[in-house]
Amino acid sequence: MAIEFTKYHGLGNDFILVDNRASSLPVLTPEQAIQLCDRHFGIGADGVIFALPGENGADYTMRIFNSDGSEPEMCGNGIRCLGRFIADLEGEYRNKDSYRIHTLAGMITPQLMADGQVKVDMGLPRLLAGEIPTTLGTAETKVINQPLEVAGQTWEVTCVSMGNPHCITFVSDVAAIPLEIIGPQFEHHPAFPQRINTEFIQVVSRDYVKMRVWERGAGITLACGTGACASLVAGVLTGNCDRIATVELPGGPLQIEWSEIDQRIYMTGPAQKVFTGQL
Numbered sequence: 551m552a553i554e555f556t557k558y559h560g561l562g563n564d565f566i567l568v569d570n571r572a573s574s575l576p577v578l579t580p581e582q583a584i585q586l587c588d589r590h591f592g593i594g595a596d597g598v599i600f601a602l603p604g605e606n607g608a609d610y611t612m613r614i615f616n617s618d619g620s621e622p623e624m625c626g627n628g629i630r631c632l633g634r635f636i637a638d639l640e641g642e643y644r645n646k647d648s649y650r651i652h653t654l655a656g657m658i659t660p661q662l663m664a665d666g667q668v669k670v671d672m673g674l675p676r677l678l679a680g681e682i683p684t685t686l687g688t689a690e691t692k693v694i695n696q697p698l699e700v701a702g703q704t705w706e707v708t709c710v711s712m713g714n715p716h717c718i719t720f721v722s723d724v725a726a727i728p729l730e731i732i733g734p735q736f737e738h739h740p741a742f743p744q745r746i747n748t749e750f751i752q753v754v755s756r757d758y759v760k761m762r763v764w765e766r767g768a769g770i771t772l773a774c775g776t777g778a779c780a781s782l783v784a785g786v787l788t789g790n791c792d793r794i795a796t797v798e799l800p801g802g803p804l805q806i807e808w809s810e811i812d813q814r815i816y817m818t819g820p821a822q823k824v825f826t827g828q829l
């Protein structure tokens with residue numbers, strides 16, 4: 551049976567989206583995802599995202615496989631693409647602009663904006679070491695500007711979970727970071743039992759930062775939505791940022807807000823359809 555897919559990207563963080571509404575299990579395996587994400591022998595993507603039937607009162611369920619076949623709890627750029635993809639699937643039957651999506655990180659709500667951007671309620675950040683998870687500090691403590699030895703250097707790291715785990719460090723020049731060398735050493739560091747997404751942040755001003763990322767299970771990507779959210783939270787916790795800021799990624803900017811009212815994180819950015827195909 552042929553499997554249709556649609557290629558989307560969010561600021562160059564690109565995904566293969568699959569209409570999985572007819573089954574409660576992904577129609578592709580993690581091994582197939584690895585093959586399909588390969589940029590020479592496959593379609594090429596940072597991950598594969600499945601639009602599954604909703605559960606727990608959700609409109610849909612999202613599952614995602616990273617390009618290494620691992621399954622993360624959430625994906626920020628990916629869920630903006632999923633929102634756009636669902637709207638396209640529903641076509642003339644679409645009767646709303648926002649969807650409640652059940653994910654392993656909880657209920658996440660992308661909203662299609664009039665200007666074509668997608669605004670996502672990313673939920674509450676988790677700050678306790680036990681929630682990241684990390685062994686840096688005891689389970690009930692926050693990890694803010696803690697020293698961590700990686701690649702022969704001592705980095706000051708702040709850890710935040712958006713459902714998936716992030717480690718943020720502030721540097722003077724993100725362009726000078728040898729990501730391909732130190733990224734894997736952060737990702738596989740024993741302090742992170744579930745591995746880790748690592749964000750390097752250069753603070754240009756309190757409402758504008760530059761970010762580069764080494765993603766768990768995907769390596770260097772052009773953007774990371776959950777990482778941008780986690781970085782804004784780390785910026786506030788360390789006194790570097792205001793609660794609303796632009797996060798400039800290699801693929802482009804995201805607007806992130808850590809709401810004073812409901813403490814939830816809101817992310818606004820694009821989602822771009824590239825092409826459809828069949829497997």
Ligand SMILES: N[C@H](CCC[C@H](N)C(=O)O)C(=O)O
Binds near residue numbers: 625
């Ligand atoms: N590689 C990430 C998942 C994708 C997150 C990123 N692409 C985003 O936009 O949030 C992880 O294993 O946690």
